[in-house]
Amino acid sequence: MTDASVEPRWRLEWPVSSGQRVGSARLKVSPEDFRVTECLWPEVEGQAGGAEGAGEHLCVRLEKSGDNTEFVARELAQLAGCKAFEVGFCGLKDRHAVTSQWFSLYCPGREASDAELLSAIGERWRVLNWRRHARKLRRGEHQANGFELVLREVQGDRQAMEAALALLAERGAPNYFGPQRFGFQGGNLERAVNLDVTRLNRKKGGRRGGGGSGSKNVLYFSAARSWLFNEVLAARVEAGHWFEAMAGEPAVDGSPTGPLWGDGGTTASGDQEQLERAVVAGHPEFERLFLSTRMKPERRALVTRPDNLQWQWQEDDSLRLQFALPPGQYATTVLADVFELQDMSLSRDNKY
Template sequence: MSQESGSPSWRLEWPTSSGKRPGKAQLKSVPEDFRVTEKLWPDSEVPGSVHGGAGEHLCVRLEKSGDNTEFVARELAAMAGCKAFEVGFCGLKDRHAVTVQWFSLYCPGRESEDAALLQTIGARWAVLASGRHARKLRRGEHLGNQFDLVLRQVSGNKAELEQALTLLGERGAPNYFGPQRFGIGGGNLERAVNLDPSRLNRKKGGRRGGGGSGSKNVLYFSAARSWLFNEVLAARVEAGNWFNGVPGEPSEDGQPTGPLWGDGGTLATGELAEFERAVVSEHPEFERLFLSTRMKPERRALVTRPEQMNWQWQDDNALRIQFFLPPGQYATTVLGDIFELKDMSLSRDNKQES
């Protein structure tokens, strides 16, 4: 963070793996250019009519476009006659895309009403599969997401781009959190700096997922935590060791991870702990947040590795790319290591608001 005229300026761009982006491209020119298919269960364990699932939760697999996940969840709750927090899902999906994902609806003892409810849902969104399940779906428990993306107005040396894509498939990219987490101009970070750490405790009598100021405080705290992770990862990228282990790495498999800061700072030890603490010490405005909370330190992978990655040029300016990512990793982070991306959906939003 830098300070100019008393107003903070937050870094929201971090170094790429090669130090440059060899190409430029437009993303989400139309929703069909950004297709995401959530992989929830192994094929042999998919609940539903095929495997005769049973339980208090009706699971539905929907294809949607133009609606984000939380909006769909609220609408499903109204259709099912349950509370909004009784609708489960594993991850948030963009509305400017064609997405396939699972939702669970708490409908105990109402199996006889499933067909009518599915018909009501199907009038709004395409229902691709359904079935009963014993548990509510929860954040991050899916296997991951399959992406099928088309970049348009691609510019750059084609040979250099293909070399970068090959390396990306082999080594991966720095696993940064995307700038949207930090708010416009880093607004969520500014709010975190001015946050009273004591207000991060759970609200009295509050219900998880109930919203309100408590959930906003957690959002700002999470933004600060994510930003510190990006700062540590950026330092590792600049040091050239982001894809290798460093002495003191706490992960069981030895894969490189970075800190999600908490009470006590970091789980790393030795050389790595010293490195991470040195980076975070440059941001004392955030250190105080973690000294006053009971949030446990966690770790996050430094490398995002797209699996089963392949690409095809549709013409000289359009590139189709497909890959699979585990939960909590982002396609825009992967592609942003190579391309300077222009999100065309943002332009459409601005036109609609004007």
């Protein structure tokens, strides 16, 4: 709990689409209340056992709980006898959940040992499926993530919550980055402001990847870009046009987008460019930071739309929801547009 007498430097709460949330609930009371299923190869994932395939990479679909993705990837590298960077995955999945996702292990010419390796992996995690594949799995390569969530101790007017969920299914929610991206009390933002810009553009030898200060810089830069995006989106939510394209919208399937800031700022023009630059100009510490880099400006959707959103009320004032989202969009962002959420997993973080 933070000290209420200390004014935070960074805003970490942004306006919701309707002006206020209509209910409250507890999230992740147990890991089983938050289930995530990565959809990479739909034609394979519905099968039992392994699927046909060929290539240097053994891909394994695991069910895990209590372990984060990067920890599992490191452990898989040890089991497979390959290097950590030779293990691929499509996205990070919450450890305070029951999640299934694919990992690729670089095991060229070792097909005869696949069964032995899968057995060793199965002693640590449940193996749901496997196949051989020609390439390492990359971030964002999956098609979607499916969610099955249970909210506990739901409070609020049920009719108002039903109406808000129906609107959410129809229109979507503001696609904010979650506050965890910014670190405790915005610590990642503070570190971004204090980066030495003379040492940012290239690591020694021009190599990418690995750990150390280079990967930390990427984390802090990402936090700064994400926070500026949230600030622009918040301005559009307050203006009431976050779900519609503005004049000057870069061509992205006619959908409204916001800036992931870079050198040159934004690729928008006209009214949209003026709005985005005006918002970022209010944060000159970040504006200066991106002027000192070679980071290319990009765009991100302003709207996250849950696919096939369904919900059922339980007898104990709990609410079960099912929906799917594209890669890089988050279930908690969707639900937080309707409910004031108390994430019960946060009290368990100090155990890891």
